Amino acid sequence: MKNIVVFDEYQEGDLKPSGLLHKYIELTGIDVEKYFLKAQKLEACSCPACFHSRSAAAFGKFGLGYQECGACHTLFVSPRPSDHALNEFYRSAPSRIFWREELSRATSQKRNEKIVQPRFQWILDSTREYHPRARHLADINTNQFAYIEEIARVEDFDQKTLVSPFLGPAELKTLRGVEIVPGPWWEAGLKNVVDVVTLFEVADHTADPEALFKKVREMLKPGGLVFMTAIVASGFDVQVLWEKAENLYPPDRLNVFTVDGLKILFERLGFECLELSTPGVLDVDIVLKALKENPGIPLPRFVRGLLEHKDPEIKRAFQEFLQTGLMSSYSRIILRKK
């Protein structure tokens, strides 16, 4: 299994400007109440990674409660909405429309340069390395236009499929050479035909990750690859900020797996993990931003001194250390169907 460390320079504000992010989170809180709390369609669950039945209440956000698994320490919302309810949320909630129409577009250039392009290069390079004969790529639930454009553009695959209920007429118009499966992933009829599946932060907001990965297995040919990204609870900024972590809210982060939890999940579902890295570059930046906005956040003096060190090289080295030790909160993963 490989581990990747990335040195690049950008800040959280480049991808999520504070004003727009705050508005998005505020709208999400309103939508959670409307779509989930009032509808009362919540179900309790065990740890979505290791299925351990014992967990402890961690904290609450927007009226939903996060549990911490007693075995692998994955954070997860329980009780939680169903995948059907989540599907409706992501399709029509005003917060999601705001994300697509405003936040995503306002940051599209930087996002494309810093996230989308490197991510696709990773997919192309790794496919060439692990599965050079791969011809069919399928993406599940992409809802960002930049990704959709990139999928349409890449020429390394003869067949490209988007499984998504979120695509509007504008997106569909631009997608030449891409097959659309316009429903939820659990209804996709693809069986044993796909070489590569991409899941960009999809497992984070899926009510039943086990069902998702079983579906992915069903779609893949033997030896097929999965490229996925996820926020991880074992990462620095999540561990330090915990309930004050601004990026931790439902339903976008319904499951916040730990590195250990992910390993158990993949093993249990018949995937070989070829790469598990946490190449995040924003942990230190996120904690510093939170400290600036809320100086009362308790931190050990040494940690505060480290993060506020006047030499930027110290912070850079610390972020590199987090990546090397799989302790950043952003993960990228390559799996192979056994």
Next chain:
Amino acid sequence: MVSIKELGNLSMSSAAKKYRCGIIGYGYMGKIRQAVIERHPQLELAGILDPEEQAKPQSGDARFFSSFDELIRQVDIVFVCTPNSFSPDFCVRSLNAGKHVFCEKPPGRNLSDIRRIREAETGEVKLMFGFNHRFHPGILKAKSLVAGGRMGNIITLRGVYGKSGGKNFQKSWRNDKAISGGGILLDQGIHMLDLFCHFCGDFENVKCFANNTYWKFDLEDNAVVILQNKATQIACCTSSATLWKHTFFLHLTLEEGYLVVEGLLSKTGSYGREKLIVGKRQFEDEADALGNPSEEVTYFDRDLSWDLEVEEFVKCIEENRKVTLSSSADALKVMEIIERAYADAGLSAQEGNYNEEHCRIR
């Protein structure tokens, strides 16, 4: 070439033909080959031949043969793991007996040794050499990135491969010229030169400086080889037995960026954690030349090189296809470079004479 994925699926082919293997030479490499054979579903160890009476198989129920003739009757594949001076004879005799041969590097002591081996090679049997560095994860990934083309053509290569000697270094057969035929360049530097060829093909121009300043064997303990080919690609290899820290470092400069393989997964871990750095060229304002492009570092934690190269060899036999990786042609190519390097540095691999006068002048 066999992929890591295919190696993972080896068990699927376990119903395929089994090949009986013999190991000649039961030192460090012989034991490694025994483990690889025992892990491979299509290989079984028939027996081992080693002149050292105390050398006994450590695991399994392999026989211990008393003669080459006894071994050769029992096997389909011969693994030649002997010191350099013995390898050519065992290769030739095994090939002449119609057996497939996997021989450790270096392919003999000098150019005439590998030529002799090649003369015995026929289309009927397969011959491969143990240039396992080609199969190390960092090298596989780097090769895949270069082949993908997005980083452009290779402009230069720079490699450092060295060790510190050790307590028994002076007693090692590797430092007995009559047996080894060459010093650190032939023993360890050959891997780096082979990798240069793996990435860039032939090199027509060869320059070399060498010395034996510290260990004072009649073999070089340091060599710097500079190469250039028709495509004007330049390569520089530093091979050293006086680095005092085990070091492996390969830097490739390409038109669109650079690749660095650093560290090498090994049994002892003494070469450091194997990693591949991928950097992308960023032209900057010269007045503000930060020279600090974004990089991606891949850390590897599994060395499958021994298994992958043997799997490639087995596939060549199974599918009756030509050996194209670590072939005898590759072995010849790298031995030609070494021979020319020695000649340029005033050393001679063939005669075993160390021309000190020449070295001092250079």
